[in-house]
Amino acid sequence: MLWADRITARRRMGCSPFFAVTGCQPVLPFDIIEATYLAPPPDAMPTTTDLIGARTRALARRQEDIQRIHSRVYQARIDAARQLELDHPTKIRDFNFKRGALVLMRNTAIEASLNRKMRPRYLGPYVVLSRNRGGAYLLCEVDGSVLDRPVAAFRLLPYLARRAIDLSWLDDPRYLDISTERIREMEASLDAADDEPQALDDAHRDSPLS
Incomplete structure (x- = not known):
């Protein structure tokens, strides 16, 4: 067969x-x-x-x-x-996040697991740095730690903060943990990032706060 x-x-x-x-x-x-x-x-x-x-x-x-x-x-x-x-015209939305926007990332790594009920459905919040040529977003933590790969747009939702968060450091490259050249390289990528960042999701799952 x-x-x-x-x-x-x-x-x-x-x-x-x-x-x-x-x-x-x-x-x-x-x-x-x-x-x-x-x-x-x-x-x-x-x-x-x-x-x-x-x-x-x-x-x-x-x-x-x-x-x-x-x-x-x-x-x-x-x-x-x-x-x-x-x-699905009423369910699909393109938020078109701008630089500095706060977003939540859907934890797709747990969707196929049997014990997903008590696990976090969303990770973050993260800060949007930019968007690459393939349509995926470059994100970083609120402390400037940049994620090692782009994240697909369908995984992101806007994070509605209760009060304004100071993100003035975003325009200062000294606060990011990677070089400006590396960011430009990721922005020029055509990667649509439809695969799951498994390592990132596993790290959040195994952390004491999960």
């Missing part, structure tokens, strides 16, 4: 996982009789050189196949995101 699943074409990819990895179509038992290995039948018994040459030409086209698969999968993801926006 696992073998049959790997040689079945995926709708989003337009090919089978076997083809995406190897660059050639899988050979099934009936292909030997019916389709002659899915290749044009030779005029005579092929030599080893001819056989290697045919397989080399198939592998030479693999990069083009990989690019075509990537384009199909990427377009399918875009279409799925647009459909999600159409299906």
Whole structure:
């Protein structure tokens, strides 16, 4: 069953996982009789050189196949995101946090655990430094400790403080624990940060305050 699943074409990819990895179509038992290995039948018994040459030409086209698969999968993801926006127009909000805004980060690491009931659903508050080219946010603690990776926008909610918090130190690079060059490098990244910062979530979970 696992073998049959790997040689079945995926709708989003337009090919089978076997083809995406190897660059050639899988050979099934009936292909030997019916389709002659899915290749044009030779005029005579092929030599080893001819056989290697045919397989080399198939592998030479693999990069083009990989690019075509990537384009199909990427377009399918875009279409799925647009459909999600159409299906949930009242639930999806783009807060577009500005520099210095206080936010809470959803603790997505606990959502699949069975004992999540008593764990904190949100972490923070954090301070927004900027937003990278991929749409993810660069955050830091209120003491200037910058998180080691961007955070996806869907994980953040605005933090409504009861009174104003002095964030005048934010414009002074001396208070941040990383260099300005590193911040610029993170801002130029196209990483959308749809993966979970597992290490950060685990650190909060294991801390005495959790």
